[in-house]
Amino acid sequence: MTDDNNRRDFLMRLGIGAGVAGLAAQAAASLRSLVPNVSYDAPTTVKLGLPSEFPDGLKFLPDQRLFVFREGDVFHAISSVCTHLGCTVRAEALSQPETAQVGGKAARLTHRFLCPCHGSKYSGDGGNVSGPAPRPLSWFHLEVAPDDGQLVVDLAREVGRDFRLTVSLGERA
């Protein structure tokens, strides 16, 4: 009698346990299917155009969310993605350009950046000055494409604030 009950209890528990395990596995499988295995991101290496097409000063490239700075034949690129919550910051020209130490070199800052979402402020070199931004804006690597001489940005490759690309414009202009 006791043996019989034990067997029944055991089988009952086994049945319930198997049911619960089966449901749990199916639920886990369903949820796992929602975790993306692939993300169809835009390419991170993008051709931006010939260096000579860039105006002196700043040019905003909305597609890449990027500011490209040109000073003569020297280029650098700063991200426009706010480091706080990812809105696109806007550039505002300074009435008086400032000179500041950027990456150990003296640099002329012509703009500052302001975020429309939560009011973060960045200096012309991307340094976070005030507001909730926790970090400076990212600087990205620039190079000249070997095939057609276009400026190429690598959005997956952050660089220090001393990065400058000097292009010998005479060859291509």
Added chain:
Amino acid sequence: MSTAPSSAPGVHAKKLWSYRPRSDREAGDAVVSNFLLHWFPAKVFKPSLDWTYSFWLGTISAALLLLLVLSGLPLLFLYIPSVERAYASVKDIEYVITFGSWIRSVHRLSAHLMVATVFLHLVRVFLTGAYKNGTGRGQRREWNWVLGVAMLLLTLFLSFTGYLLPWDQLAYWAVTVGTNIASSIPLVGPRIRELMIGGRTIDQPTLIRFYVLHILVLPAALGALFAYHMWRVRKDGGLARADREALLKEKTEEPKARSKTYTLLGVARGTAPTIRATTLEAPDLQVNAIPDLTRRAAVAVLGTIAVLSILSTLVRSPLEEAANPLITPNPAKAPWYFLWLQEIVTDTTVHIGSFTVNGAFLGGVVLPGLLVVLLTVWPWLDKSPASAAGIWLPRTRSRQNAVFLVLCLVVVLFTIIGTFCRGPYWHFYWPWQSWPEIPSRI
């Protein structure tokens, strides 16, 4: 064929229930035989029905939910959840489809008002200590409070997923900011964001996720919790006010003399508590659910529907420019009920030496999380006497009511600042100050 007398118990003289009962018997029958009235008791405590006790905020919230489901139904047929066509379909609903604009307004305004009424309902329940258990058996009012908190969160999440669907600028940047808040959680944040938006960039997988959450998952969850919420109200013996009346009665009457009487009469062999029921002790305060409760519920529900229907002809629902990942609007404001959060994430970035805590995490995750935890466990922290339940602002709870009200005021204040005092670049402007001219595009 046996013909039972129509007055016998359990036998209904009428096939249909009566909504204008002429006797207590008919009133009770109506509750028993009508499916829709099953969530009402046959008798209710009259003071529980006072307009100025509950302000019927729960009923109004439920009426708004009903309106949301009803107005959501035609929208389901008209809206297309695709990033290419969502905006155009909403534009069609707004400008082309007959009554489309009105239906959309009913849906949007109901959602806005529901956030407000659910929040006010929570405030009412708190200030009247209605999550406190009285003398009834098996009461779990504190759990109904927890259900309520969960329903408030669901209401907010439903609103969030709802205003994303038009795929306009508001939608796009709200998803950007909202999912980046999740992304700010250390270690697991970026994975959570990927799960939310179905990849690393906001695109079709994002829209379809929020769409399914909005039309299926969240309403189903809210519906289930709503049913459970109502069931618990019944199990707990109605509103907390009914407990209070029983409690006060207990104090004023003398159980000793009472039990003696019963013993002398031989009515009950047991002790007094077995026959102590509010129905017996205060028959004057018990009224039939039909029509006393149903009439008031009808006023609340029909009134809500009427107000919303009329309001929706007067207030049109805005539709911003189509989603543009290239340009963030300036200022980019969340809907009013999230502006306090937008204000908090703005103000909570902390720099300690070279170490920085992102406001996105502190203000967007930690602080709201703490608030929710605090709200959830509050009934267990509340040590006030049972007599403090079912009454507005009792002295014995004045301190915790003050703390709660201060928290609410901070949220309301931040909402007001966010709504009226923030301009381009989230700069502070007084409402009477004009904003500077800033080009809307770079």
